[in-house]
Amino acid sequence: MDLPKNKLYTLLGVIVVILIAFGAIAIFTMGYLTPSSVTVSSEDDEVVKQYDMFQIKGEALDIDYKDLKQQNEEYVNKIIHYRGQIIKVNDSDWESYLTMATKKSSENYYDGNDVKVRYLIGDLDEGAIIDVYGEYRGLTWADEESDYEAIPLIYxxxxxxxxxxxLC
Structure with missing residues (x-):
C-alpha cells in the first residue's frame, strides 16, 4: 500500500479522533464523571452506597426526635431528614459543623430538639431555616447551646x- 505521507498522517489522525470520541461516549454511558451523585460512607475510606440527590431525599426517614434519641442504635447509618433553624455554625478548613433546633415554636422560629450536623462545604448563616438529609451517626455531646446533653449527629x-x- 503506497500512500503519500500526508494522506497517511491524515488517515491516522482521523482514526485517533474516532477512537477518542468512542472513548468519551463509553465513559459517559458507563456513569463515570456523572456530577449528580453523592457518596455516603460509614467509614471515611469505605464506600457503602452511591446516591443521587433525588434518591437521598426520597429515601430519607423522617423520625420523631424523641424516638431517635430513645432508639438510637436502630437508626445509626440510615439516611434521615430534619428541618430546623441554625443556632450555631463552626467552620474550619477541612469540615464544618452546625447545630440546629428542630422543634418548631412558631412560623419562622425553631427552639429545642437540637441536632448537630457535619457538612463539608457551604455558606450557611445562623438563623437560616434548612432541610438536612444525611447519614445518622448516633448521639454526640453538645456544647452550651444544647445544655451539654447528648444530641443526634448527622453527616x-x-x-x-x-x-x-x-451537596456535601
Missing part, C-alpha cells in the same frame, strides 16, 4: 437552604 449529604441545594 449531611444534601442541605436545602433558601431555595438552593448544597
Amino acid at each position: 449531611a449529604t444534601v442541605i436545602d437552604c433558601n431555595n438552593k441545594t448544597i
Whole structure:
C-alpha cells in the first residue's frame, strides 16, 4: 500500500479522533464523571452506597426526635431528614459543623430538639431555616447551646437552604 505521507498522517489522525470520541461516549454511558451523585460512607475510606440527590431525599426517614434519641442504635447509618433553624455554625478548613433546633415554636422560629450536623462545604448563616438529609451517626455531646446533653449527629449529604441545594 503506497500512500503519500500526508494522506497517511491524515488517515491516522482521523482514526485517533474516532477512537477518542468512542472513548468519551463509553465513559459517559458507563456513569463515570456523572456530577449528580453523592457518596455516603460509614467509614471515611469505605464506600457503602452511591446516591443521587433525588434518591437521598426520597429515601430519607423522617423520625420523631424523641424516638431517635430513645432508639438510637436502630437508626445509626440510615439516611434521615430534619428541618430546623441554625443556632450555631463552626467552620474550619477541612469540615464544618452546625447545630440546629428542630422543634418548631412558631412560623419562622425553631427552639429545642437540637441536632448537630457535619457538612463539608457551604455558606450557611445562623438563623437560616434548612432541610438536612444525611447519614445518622448516633448521639454526640453538645456544647452550651444544647445544655451539654447528648444530641443526634448527622453527616449531611444534601442541605436545602433558601431555595438552593448544597451537596456535601
